[in-house]
Amino acid sequence: MAGKRKIGMWLYKNGGGKAIGKKIIEKLNERDIKVIDDLNLRNATARNSNIWYNEKGKDIKLNNLDLFFSYNAGEQTIYQTYLYQALNRMVPMINSYDSFALTEDKFQTSFILRNAGVNTADYRLFHRDEAQVELKKILKKWKGMVYKPTNGWGGAGLSKIEDEDSLRALMPTLNQSNIREVFVEKFIKYDNTDFRVDIVDGQFVGCYGRKAGGNDWRTNVTSGGSVFIREPNDKIITVATKAAIACGADIAGIDIIYDQEQEEYVVLEVNGIPAFATPEQEKMGLDFNNKKIDLIVDLIDRKTKK
Ligand SMILES: Nc1ncnc2c1ncn2[C@@H]1O[C@H](COP(=O)(O)OP(=O)(O)O)[C@@H](O)[C@H]1O
Ligand SMILES: [Mg+2]
Numbered sequence: 255m256a257g258k259r260k261i262g263m264w265l266y267k268n269g270g271g272k273a274i275g276k277k278i279i280e281k282l283n284e285r286d287i288k289v290i291d292d293l294n295l296r297n298a299t300a301r302n303s304n305i306w307y308n309e310k311g312k313d314i315k316l317n318n319l320d321l322f323f324s325y326n327a328g329e330q331t332i333y334q335t336y337l338y339q340a341l342n343r344m345v346p347m348i349n350s351y352d353s354f355a356l357t358e359d360k361f362q363t364s365f366i367l368r369n370a371g372v373n374t375a376d377y378r379l380f381h382r383d384e385a386q387v388e389l390k391k392i393l394k395k396w397k398g399m400v401y402k403p404t405n406g407w408g409g410a411g412l413s414k415i416e417d418e419d420s421l422r423a424l425m426p427t428l429n430q431s432n433i434r435e436v437f438v439e440k441f442i443k444y445d446n447t448d449f450r451v452d453i454v455d456g457q458f459v460g461c462y463g464r465k466a467g468g469n470d471w472r473t474n475v476t477s478g479g480s481v482f483i484r485e486p487n488d489k490i491i492t493v494a495t496k497a498a499i500a501c502g503a504d505i506a507g508i509d510i511i512y513d514q515e516q517e518e519y520v521v522l523e524v525n526g527i528p529a530f531a532t533p534e535q536e537k538m539g540l541d542f543n544n545k546k547i548d549l550i551v552d553l554i555d556r557k558t559k560k
Contacts, residue, residue: 260289263323327527353526379435403433473511494510504553506524507529
C-alpha cells in the first residue's frame with residue numbers, strides 16, 4: 255500500500271510567518287500531502303536507529319517522514335541544528351543540512367562562490383595568532399576592510415577597519431573570545447543600498463532594496479536600515495541564481511551590492527532562511543509571498559514523489 259505522503263515542518267511564527275505556514279499547509283493538503291507542523295527538533299530525542307518527537311502524548315518517528323521543511327532562523331539552537339544534521343542523513347530536508355550549514359558560514363560561502371565564478375568581496379582568512387601582523391599588511395593594501403564573525407547575522411559583530419587605531423581596537427575582541435579564525439573582507443565602496451534577491455528552486459522569486467540608516471554603512475534593518483521597493487535587472491537575477499545553485503540552496507536570499515570602483519555586482523552573503531515579506535512590507539508593495547509559497551509547494555511535491 256502506497257501510504258499518504260507526510261512531511262514535517264518548522265516555520266517561524268512572527269512577522270506574518272503564522273499565516274504563511276497556514277497557506278503552505280493548505281496547498282500541500284490539496285495535493286494530498288499531510289503536514290505535521292511545529293516540529294522543533296529542540297524537543298526531539300534519538301533512540302538507536304530512530305529520532306522521536308512526542309506530540310500530545312503520541313510518539314512520531316521523524317525518520318519515517320517523506321521530507322522535513324525547516325524554516326526558523328530566530329529560534330535555532332545548537333541541539334536543534336545537531337539533530338537537523340542527523341535527520342537529514344535519513345530524510346530529505348529543505349534546505350539540505352549541508353547547504354544550511356554552508357550558508358550559516360560567511361567564509362565557507364564566499365569560498366564556494368568564488369570557485370563557482372560568483373563575484374564576492376575580496377577576503378582573507380587567518381588564524382587568530384597571525385591576524386594582527388597579517389591584518390596590518392592587508393590594511394595597507396586595501397585601505398578599508400570589514401571584520402565579520404563567520405557565523406553572524408543582522409549586521410551584528412561587523413567592524414569597519416579604516417586605520418591602525420581601529421585595527422588595534424579590534425584586537426581585544428579577537429583575543430578574549432574562543433575565536434580561532436579571523437575573516438576580513440575588503441570594504442566595498444557602494445551607495446549604502448543593497449538588493450535582497452529571493453531564489454527558490456533555481457527560480458527568481460522577488461527582490462527588494464535596503465538602505466542604511468543615518469551614518470551607518472550596514473543595510474540590515476536590525477542595524478537601522480530600511481526596506482524599499484526595488485526592481486532587479488537581468489545581471490542581478492543571474493548572479494543571485496548562480497549563487498543559490500552554487501550553495502545547493504533550494505531556498506536562498508542573496509545580499510548584493512554594487513561596487514562603484516570595480517563597476518560590478520558583488521554578492522555579500524547567501525541567507526538560507528530569508529524571511530517572507532511581513533504584512534507591513536506587503537502593504538508597501540512587496541508582493542512575492544504567493545509566488546514563493548507556490549514554488550516551495552511545487553518543490554516539496556516534487557521531492558516527495560514516490
Ligand atoms: N565588504 C563590505 N563592504 C561594504 N559593506 C559591507 C561589506 N560587507 C558587509 N557590508 C554591509 O554590512 C551589511 C551586513 O553584512 P552581511 O555580510 O550581509 O552580514 P549579515 O549576516 O550581518 O547581514 C551588508 O548588508 C552591507 O550593508
Ligand atoms: Mg546580510
